[in-house]
Structures are given as structure tokens and as C-alpha cells.
Amino acid sequence: MDTKTLELKAAQMRLATWKMIFKAGTGHTGSDLSCTDILVALYYSVLKQTPATFADPTRDRYIQSKGHAVEILYNVLADRGYFSKKELATYSQFNSPYIGHPTNHINGIEQNTGSLGHGLGLSAGIALAAKLDQSDYHVYTLMGDGEQAEGSVWEAAMFASNYHLDNLTAIIDHNGLQISGPTTKVMNSESLAAKYEAFGFDVIEINGNDISELVKTLKIPNVAGKPRLILADTIKGYGISFAENKPEWHHKVPTDEQYQQGVQELQTIIGGLKNE
């Protein structure tokens, strides 16, 4: 897919997610919008995986460590055909499998996440299994920047480097905000690039809301013998003017008026991309 098509896809996924959260009355709005471009880049251009190959042992794996941004993951998976959009309409209803964090009861989701600080370790275990089996699939995981305060992240980082897991790419959705405010104020985890480099990762810093840069970077092979960290600078709430960079939009649900305004803003973006 070319960059314009991917950008259009990202805007459409933002709109679908915005609608889904409004309808359900629950969701991690700001977190979903922050990492939308990362998920679109992965699922439409990078991951060697389709619904047909999801059970194939040689498929690439994606583990979403920041499990709370599940609404965007669901919408991307439904759009890619892992399950129907009709099924997804049951999100958050009584006994729906589409709950507020990823579960492996859903086709396309590898592991149950939601409690932070698990994804990098799970991914490192999967990446080590690939090495033991001499299989060449790649493992991708997406973490939040607030999540970097979890000690288990650093146990896993040490492990990934110790075992030279160059089939592992960790991405940090670096939007600088968490539920209580700026990450630098709540618990300062900066400088993340220097920290991961010191732990033995090859670190690349990019604009995480730029799809073309994301795709280009994700397609570069790892430095031999090193796990990779992509520090993706993003804007929380990206794409909805009044939600951008506002910590309260971490899991805020739009009012009727905000909803209409958000729909209009995203439709304008979609219209512009279609006319180009």
C-alpha cells in the first residue's frame, strides 16, 4: 500500500474507533488515537501475517503490551478480516468476547494483556523460541511510555539483549502523557533512548504519527545480534483537535456535541485524503 492509502486507512480507523467508543460509552480514546498509525503501518505493510496464516507457526507475531488501546486493535483486525465488523459491534456488551483488553479468545490476538509490563517479556520468550527452532519470524510489541515505570519491562529488556534477540522489535508509543498527567512528572522515565541503548538495544527515534516513516523504519532489518527499540514520538489523541495532548482524554468518552465535532474533523481529513 502507498503512503496516501495508508494515511486514509489510519483516518478511517480513527473514525471507526471514535464511533465505537461513543456507542459503547467506554474506551481508551487518547491511547487509541495515539498509536493508530503504528498499528496501521504494522498490519497493512509490515507484519507477515494474515487471517489465513494466523495459525502458521512461521507467522510474524504482534503483542500489544499497552492492552488498554484495544479499540484501535479490534478495528484494525476487523478491517483486515480476522473477524466480522458485525461481531465487533457487540464490544463491551454483556458476555461479548470483545472486552476492554486484548484476549486470545479473539482471532488475531496472540496473548492476553492489559496489566502493563508483560508484553516485552512475552515477546522475548516468543523470539527466543524462534531462535531455538531456527525459524525466521519477527516479533513486534507495542508499549506505552507510562508503562516504562514497570520493573518487569527492564527484566525483559535485559533478557532480550542477553539472548541477542535480533528478531524482536519493541515500539514505545511515546506520547508523553499518562492517566495522571505528563510522564515526566508522574514518574520520569526519560531518557528512554539512552536507557535502552545501555541495555543493549539498537534504538531508532522517529515520528510515530508519520506512516511513511514508520513503514520505512519497520522494514529495516535489525542490527545483527541486537533487539531493536523504536521510540515513536506521538501525540496522544492525534486526529481530534480538542483531544490532542490532553491527559484527561486517556479514557474519556466524548459527549454528544464532542462526538459530532470529532466525526466532522475526521471526515474532513478523510475527504481531503480521498481528493488528493
Added chain:
Amino acid sequence: MSEQMKIGDAIVAQLTKEAEKDQNILAVTSDSRGSASLSPYIEEHQKQLVEVGIAEQNSVTISGGLAHSGKRPFVFAPAAFLTMRSIEQVKIDVAYSNNNVKLIGISGGNSYSDLGASHHSLQDLAITRAIPNLEVYTPADQYQASGLIQYLAVSNRPAYVRIGKIALPNIYQDSASAFVKPGQANIVINFGTDAALISSGETLHIAVETAILLKSQGINIKVVDLVSIKPLDTNLLNLLADQTELIVTLEEHSKYGGLGSAVAEALAVRGDTKIQIVAFPDEPIIAGPQPEVFKYYGMDAATLNQKIAGWLK
């Protein structure tokens, strides 16, 4: 076979054989290969060993990832750390995600007696038993350990195994009768129906000694080995409640939430069963040589003999 053996040695001996048959079996350790007696395994299967360093949480999460890609990891770590520090990893990355990870809690219960409460695991059965999709076992001798590992090597279900540190006398003669299947308890002594004494793991031999002492005084009891803490053999428990006057449980665990609680929960609905739970009290346990500690808390054969005789009067 020798007359007694450390359960850890029996587990490693059997796992070494199983790893020969199945290259996907891995031993995962958190700098615990010495205390887990893993040397014989490592000599044969260096490539089937994953060292995680002193990082118990990560040892469980990594194993979840390994199992998700078809490996069969056996995580060896002191029970105190594996079931407390790593319990969220056990809950999510093993049980909830249904990853085929076997957790071997070594030096469990009061094994590190003189090292203090930081190293005791007297709550591990309570916490692991409460996690859905996790089997819980407490083998009592080398044959049972061997039978259990034969089962775990081919089972696809997550499990926690709690073992101790000392060499234990043989209770069984072969592995097939020692460990039959998940959810099956064994009657190891059947002198009569005056009472049933239910135990497992390192305290089972104390239960056997107690039954022999009681017999010499004309009190004839059954001793039951509840090796499978979860799933629980509720059929046998109900049969014991039908047949005997009194059920006594003995365990190397807090009196809250362990083997005694499991038995009491299963039989509470009947409303007709007298149950006495013998276990460690709800307080930090006195440090010292294990037999003296057990005697102090009334968990030795001589004291149990008196207690049971008294309860039956």
C-alpha cells in the same frame, strides 16, 4: 531404588529422560540451577536450558512466550518467590492466556526453615489454588514425583508443583500407582474407619507414622494422600466422610487456604462432617531445625497421635 530420595532429584531425573524424548521441553531457571539440583539435566541437555538470572517475574513471562510458540517450559524457582513475586505473571501469562507452562516451586513450605519468613512459602497452595486453569500438585516421594513428571511432560495444561528440600522415605513402590491421574487421591494406609488423616507432600510420612502409633493403641485410621490439590478428588472425600467419624488434615502450609481448606470447602455442603485442620498458625513461623519447628507447632506424629485420640473420645 534407594529407600529415600529428595523429590527435586527425582523430578530432575525424570525430566532428563522426558527431555530426551521431546526436544521442546525446556528447564527455565532464575539462577536456581544449584538449588533445583539441575546438574544431571544440564549435563545431558545444555541446549534445553534457559537461564533468566535473578528475575522470577521474567522467568514466568518468558516461559509464557516460549510455550505460546510450542515449547514446554518447566520453571524452577524457590516456591516462596515463584508464587508470590511472580503470581501476577502466573495468573495472566500462564493460566489466563492458557500457556503450557509447568511451575516447579522448590524448597517449598517450611523447607528454608532457619532462613526466616522471607523464604517460607506457607501461602502458596492458597494462592495457586484460587487461580482458574492451574493444576496444583504436592508429590510425597520419588515414585510419585516421577509419575507426576511423566504426566506433566505430555499434559497441555498449566500446573504448579510444590516440593520440599529433604530426602523423603518411600511411600509407594512404583510410579504408576503413586500418581494415577489429575484429581485422584490415594489411600496409602487403610487400618480402619475410626478416622481419616489426609495429607500430602512432605507431611505425608508424618501422617503414616501417626497412623502406626494410633494402631498400637487400638485406633484404626486411614491415611489419604491428596497429591492433587487441584483438581480435587471430591468422590473420595465424600466416601471418607460417609465411612469415618472424623477427618483430620495435616499440611505444611498456613491454616488458611491450603489442603485443609480445600477439604473443608468440599465437605461443607454436607453439614455432617467433623473436620480438624492441623497446619501452621497465622503468624511468622519460628526459625530453626525443621523437625523441632514441626514439633513446636504440634505437627509431629507423637502430638498428632494424642490430638486424634482426644478428638475421638
